[in-house]
Amino acid sequence: MTRPAPIDWNTWDVQYHTAAAHLPSGTRVRVGIGTPDGRIVDDFTWRRGLERLGHHTVDGQYAEVTVRCGDAVLRLVLTNPRPNVLCGLAELVESVPDGYTVHLIVDRLPGAPTDHTVALPEAPDGATDRWDLQVGAQRWRVALSAPATAEPGDGILRLSFAAGTGTHRFSWAPAGGSAEAGSGAEAEARTEADGNAEADGSVDLGFDVDAARRHAESAAIGSSGWLGRAAEGYQRALTWNTVIRTDLARVITPTSRDFVSQARGGFYGTWALHGWDTFFCGLTATWIDHDYARGIYQQMLEQATADGFVPNRVSDERGRTDDRSQPPVGAYTVFKSYLSSGLSDQTRDRRLLTDAYPTLLGWHDWWTRARRGPHGALAWGSDPTDDPKSATVDSTRRESGLDDSPMYDDIQYDPVTHTMNLADVGLNALHAVDGEALAAIAERLGETRTAARLRAEVAETGRRVEEVFWDEEAGHYRNRLGDGSFDVHLAPTSFYPLLAGIPDPARARRLVDTLLVPELLGGSPPLPSVSRSDSGYDRHYMRGRIWGPIAFLVVEGLRRYGLDSHVERIVDELLGIFRFEWEQHSHVHENYFSSPDEDIHPFEARSDFLLSWGNLLAYLAMQQLADPRPGGWRFAHPGQPAELRNLALREGRLSISAGDRLRVSLDGTVLVEADDSVVVADYTRTADTVRTVVHRTGAGAGRLTLGTPPAAGDEVTVLVGERAQPATVPVEAGATVTVDLPPGPDPVPITVTAPTGRPA
Structure with missing residues (x-):
């Protein structure tokens, strides 16, 4: 199965940044801004009101975007806390300009079967904050934080909030059982938020948006210092350009939504x-x-x-x-x-x-x-x-x-x-x-x-x-x-x-x-x-x-x-x-x-x-701190304070901090700690052996701390230099050993071996 898989709710409709689509059923929910002259605007592009991209996870469990229409600025957050459930926050930030309103437009995702029309099985009189909708064979229970009126159209349904309110929350959940969500790890990973489920299957509209954002960002690649917020742009340039190929139900990542979509x-x-x-x-x-x-x-x-x-x-x-x-x-x-x-x-x-x-x-x-x-x-x-x-x-x-x-x-x-x-x-x-x-x-x-x-x-x-x-x-x-x-x-x-x-x-x-x-x-x-x-x-x-x-x-x-x-x-x-x-x-x-x-x-x-x-351009700078090369990884201080977090490796999340010292860690466990003048090259780490070649860009001797191999116990064998004899040394606190480096710029090969292996 490719990742991300074409399942559940997501923002992968190529035409809209402010829309979520439920891929199995073809249901699409677009969020738009109503203007004082009666228009509803939701076709935001970089040349039509798209202001700022927030975080977007690979699988779409969290996405945030800010758009502008005239005097109104809308922040939209879309979350997918459990299979087939969509939660959203649409708020007019800064102020609520006169005459501007928020609208939800429900229609069919392009490529979905043409009989997937939008219907109201039981149309209520006037405005209400609870709706039962049907798109094709799928029925939805919709909860809103404020009453909205419905206006059916040709294959669409518009839910309109009243003017004067700036913050709107909404949730969509399958009515009468779960829709087809897909299977596998991605579907299983969408877990229910504590305290959010109600007896009727809808979602408590008090869901914690900030907690959802913190959770999503906690595993995201991040940066600071010399790198600034470059890692944000690095990831969002990819995840916000991931779209659904409705002709083949395939998720793809073209170079740009605007570039490939005629509608944009x-x-x-x-x-x-x-x-x-x-x-x-x-x-x-x-x-x-x-x-x-x-x-x-x-x-x-x-x-x-x-x-x-x-x-x-x-x-x-x-x-x-x-x-x-x-x-x-x-x-x-x-x-x-x-x-x-x-x-x-x-x-x-x-x-x-x-x-x-x-x-x-x-x-x-x-x-x-x-x-x-x-x-x-x-x-x-x-x-x-x-x-x-x-x-x-x-x-x-x-x-x-x-x-x-x-x-x-x-x-x-x-x-x-x-x-x-x-x-x-x-x-x-x-x-x-x-x-x-x-x-x-x-x-x-x-x-x-x-x-x-x-x-x-x-x-x-x-x-x-x-x-x-x-x-x-x-x-x-x-x-x-x-x-x-x-x-x-x-x-x-x-x-x-x-x-x-x-x-x-x-x-x-x-x-x-x-x-x-x-x-x-x-x-x-x-x-x-x-x-x-x-x-x-x-x-x-x-x-x-x-x-x-x-x-x-x-x-x-x-x-x-x-x-x-x-x-x-x-x-x-x-x-x-x-x-x-x-x-x-x-x-x-x-x-x-x-x-x-x-x-x-x-x-x-x-x-x-x-x-x-x-x-x-961001990747080139990140490589100054961590660069995988044919002979092994190179870790180095870029000469200015910087931090790079959460690089996704199969062993875990790799982070590099360059301050007074260079520190490399894997899920918090130290792999390397060294003076800022030490360059660590050809670094590899297997179950029983850590190997590297280090050199110094500054004068004098120095010290290097290396994390031990995963298989190490209380002692490891350390070999420093090509002519030195291996020494058995105790493992220090934090599963590390400290190595004294000789003075000078010459490369120094170092091998740390668990008792099950032998230094080469």
């Missing part, structure tokens, strides 16, 4: 999924709920074509793009999610790998079959299909994911290869990254021959990248045209060979030194999507904006080479612009300005206000 001013009918967008959603969802992440990945993987590639896009209205794919980031993001799901291979979510591996391998191999372009390198392309837009220059651009980048202004389509006449360094490097991650996955799944084949291909790709794309005179990689000349355009994709580990350290430093300058790809803020010196740079969309996916791929490459000073500056600046937009406006943007004087809020600016992959 978007480009599709009611839903759409895009290739690399979805993989980045899956990556950042992992620390919220790894089952949620696995479901997100599967949404796109199951759309792979008969030729074996993951399409650029699939939607209800415009179908699937069988002519083109999108950047191959699937294996890297899935493997990163796997590493994020636990502290060692012993505990990580293996299903993330097994569910994705066959499709990812087929997609990887498709590139070399279908996208050989100039110089034997890979190039973006589009195959001829029945779609008249296929096999065109525009479609090859869209396969790159960088749709209107100046890099592709002057390219031509080659009808023989079905590619651009431009060999792209970014694509070739990403294909190597994809192959390396796939090899690591294959090895863990016992596919050793495939792993060896992939590693050999990655090495060959690395040699080709050096031969074809390195411009010795310029000191960095450049795209190459079919005629052999280097392309004049520069973009952050020239950094992607770092992520693949292709250049030697000296060449990597030269690459960074020549590109991270203010007139090219440095400056403040850094990493515009094309060089600031480019004739096509105009700060609009892919012609100069800052994009989360691009920044993520660049910074991951810089981290691979240990270029920490560059990483720190880039991440700090990008976190600043992310925090400003989230904390001031409740926005997580599709893209961000590359010049502080640019306004990205008008519609013409083309920067969606809540697009999930914008949370990658």
